[in-house]
Amino acid sequence: MALIVQKYGGTSVGTVERIKNAAKRISETVNEGNRVVVVVSAMGKSTDQLVNLANEITEQPSKREMDMLLTTGEQVSISLLTMALQQLGYEAVSLTGWQAGIQTEDCFGNARITAIHTERIQEALRLNKIVVVAGFQGVTAGGEIATLGRGGSDTTAVALAAALKAEKCEIFTDVKGVYTTDPRVVSHARKLEAISYDEMLEMANLGAGVLHPRAVEFAKNYHVTLEVRSSLEKESGTIVEEEPTMEQNLIVKGLAFKSNITKVTVSGMPNRLTTLADVFTLLASNGINVDIIIQEANGETVNISFSISSDVLDDALQVLESNRSRLAFEAIYHQQELAKVSIVGSGMISNPGVAAQMFDVLANSGVMIEMVSTSEIKISTVVAQDKMTTAIEGLHEAFKLDLREPIAQ
């Protein structure tokens, strides 16, 4: 009898009908002879409604009280889903974060799980109950209710799967799985059967929003097999595991992209040991997140280019200008209307020609590359916004992402 952890996101429990549907899905897994622990998010837009209420009271609610407020959302979901399971004739019990023994560090709004005391869940499983746990929340050592921050319910599910040594952690969502790229942009984007943790991490960090990076990291560290699948359709989804048993011969596994990027170049700074640190410490301490960084030294002077979200351009320029004398730069240039396009795949490590092939494809598609950044399993390029779709389609075709490679190849 296998133990399976299932996670249902906000849209999957967004209405009474969907809650009943989720209950049916869970009951099917039980009927197949499995024990099931379910992790649930808050219903659809309910978290937003609570945030709005708080904002009507104060512009700056304390983090502790926000956590107190927001965790009610998941508490509503677990009780309703448990009622739906009981209505179908199954024994089920709901548990809040503190009841489920989910211990977090001592902070609010973005706490990390430090331990899970599984006794209470184990006891309920022994009594053949379906256990429904509130996602996104835990309790500090001091007995404070804390939320896990963004993507928190995914993390709850993976952490529970690890602590309970579950066979699999199924993440139910409103898409069918992990795609080679966004199907809304590339119509022949294909659902992957399997992907490695590292590939999934790169995809997630690059903006493919099906799984939160923190949850993937957790799964990787604790060897939890994930499956991303649809809560509305029966077909199997995408398996995320250490060594994908299928499709391992695909060099490039997926394509991610992000719009609204600006490239900033600070030129003519003295080439000191601390120059890089000076610039990026300054930006970080002002809350400006930098993505790609390129340094180009010309003997005594150095030019530094970096990419940022266009939203923070004004802030970045102002911070740099007001430190002009200390940084001693000659000029600042910036280029807006850019996008980042990345290819991801662990097969790249042993295929050094991939970057060249990518650049070749983009050149042949008439796409000029403004910046490049590489990791072991990812190559990112920054291109003009109006060339983004051309770049994605060219790469999707060139790397044969719409075809399933035969396993034996």
Added chain:
Amino acid sequence: MALIVQKYGGTSVGTVERIKNAAKRISETVNEGNRVVVVVSAMGKSTDQLVNLANEITEQPSKREMDMLLTTGEQVSISLLTMALQQLGYEAVSLTGWQAGIQTEDCFGNARITAIHTERIQEALRLNKIVVVAGFQGVTAGGEIATLGRGGSDTTAVALAAALKAEKCEIFTDVKGVYTTDPRVVSHARKLEAISYDEMLEMANLGAGVLHPRAVEFAKNYHVTLEVRSSLEKESGTIVEEEPTMEQNLIVKGLAFKSNITKVTVSGMPNRLTTLADVFTLLASNGINVDIIIQEANGETVNISFSISSDVLDDALQVLESNRSRLAFEAIYHQQELAKVSIVGSGMISNPGVAAQMFDVLANSGVMIEMVSTSEIKISTVVAQDKMTTAIEGLHEAFKLDLREPIAQ
């Protein structure tokens, strides 16, 4: 520096504006040099909305899951009220039932408080914080979330006041205090300055809905001074305490009434030892609540009359008829369209003429009395529904309830 417990009901925190208003009231009490513990109900209609959600899922939600669901309502209120206090510049902290150490017996939907572990509240008070506690909820020894049932937030407030040895427990509500009778029926009904626990208990049990009887009982047992007052107006309300220091010379303190009553008479039963027990055990085991009971024995046979809510008349008749042979009665009569009118006052104990005066007043007002029931501090009469208002007005005037008696009298 006095410690005051304040309780704000659902209408007092029904909107963001009212929450801000409650925060202002609390801050005024703090500014007067008091430490304050606040108990809050769920916002206005939010509990009803949650109940509706549950009913969309299942007709018979389990009590445990209902408690899990409903307790989110107070958790939302405490966080929002705490934010509002912080916005006014006050240090405040919200606590759920389990965080506040409110221990209940091991049942759901209607649990009683068994103990309060006040360490966490005391610690917050030591740090000069306003403590905002979720009403209506506690935690069982097994770590289950349980609600206290109807009037639960009143009980939470009184129990906390007792455990913390507070100087006073103020119940803020949408009326100005306890009235001699319902001001919507008798326009010259008067707000009482003080009333004893027993009088309040009788008034509450008789349907004067400002305070739940369970909370009054708790206050009486632990000698907690209560004040019922308006959350919208500044004036002082009605003090409930052991020996009211004011108005002690009023023999009759208040007038309560209830419509929709039916009198049922079961006649000609054999006068056995077990006859009364037989009839009322049968009714109770079928969920039929009986109020006034009158037994009239005629040698070998006995007639029993009782009053019930008209809603359960059909059930009562059916249960009795289907046990006709066992009960061996001759006939059943019933009389609908009745109402109960009661006078309450601890001064009656030493004034034996009060009942006679009441009957006299009713007779002079042309009101026929169908049934009578008396306790030490209460006399109830059942009269025709269409004479109810006449009865109330006559009694209100005869017992001078609209006049404040001079204390020295």
